[in-house]
Amino acid sequence: MPSRTRKRPARKSAPRARTHGLPVVLIDDNRLLRDGLSTLLNAQGFSVVATARSGQEALREVARVKPQLALLDSALGDREGPRFVQEMRENFPDIKLIVMGLLPAEHEFVEFIKAGIAGFILKDATIETFVSTIQAVADGEYVLPTPLTETLFTHVAAQVRSRGKRGAKAAVRMTARERQVVDSIADGQSNKEIAERLHVATHTVKSHVHNILEKLALHTRLEIAAYAHEEGKQPQPLVSA
Secondary structure, three states: OOOOOOOOOOOOOOOOHHHOOOEEEEEOOOHHHHHHHHHHHHHOOOEEEEEEOOHHHHHHHHHHHOOOEEEEEOOOOOOOHHHHHHHHHHHOOOOEEEEEEOOOOHHHHHHHHHHOOOEEEEOOOOHHHHHHHHHHHHOOOOEEOHHHHHHHHHHHHHHHHHOOOHHHHHOOOOOHHHHHHHHHHHOOOOHHHHHHHHOOOHHHHHHHHHHHHHHHOOOOHHHHHHHHHHOOOOOOOOOEO
16 A cells, blocks of 8 residues: 555555455556556456557547546557546546556646546556555545655645735635644545544545635645645645555
């Protein structure tokens, strides 16, 4: 499992029951990698329901099999990575997308985030990290490799500053519980972990997150974490590998 600020017991190689049989589409123009990753994922309890070697083929296959999650190479030959992610999200808004690739340039990585990816796996990742990242994304988390988290927080914080919204946001009134949720998000906790920490139901946390996003005129948890950083709380990576 990707590491967080708190150490956790090592995961077993077997997948979680709730992700067992999760339908996955694998998109990569390298046949050897497609075959190898398909074998690995099926052995780990996922279900590779289709593979594709191009963006055009991927769009057809996703429409046909309607998977919950897709893994795609960051450098498909017939599509620019971030634009293809955006195209996938526009056509299939419920699908969760994980990009696989080498360490991207800052601007390219930010474009992937804006396009709507749920995770990024570096091509030198271990098998354990590879599998646990997919499991975490399937559970609703957002997973980034450690080298990319600082870059992303820096970028988001700079955007918040450039918009000149800090003063306006400082005047926003949040409940004590909402501020606890903001701090927990800045600590890198998932909704489930926040619920356990605050002794409330997960759906209650989701409601708080929704209210916080609306009050602060933000769009993502990453922006909430950046806001917390601007307000003086030092955030930890949301999820890092």
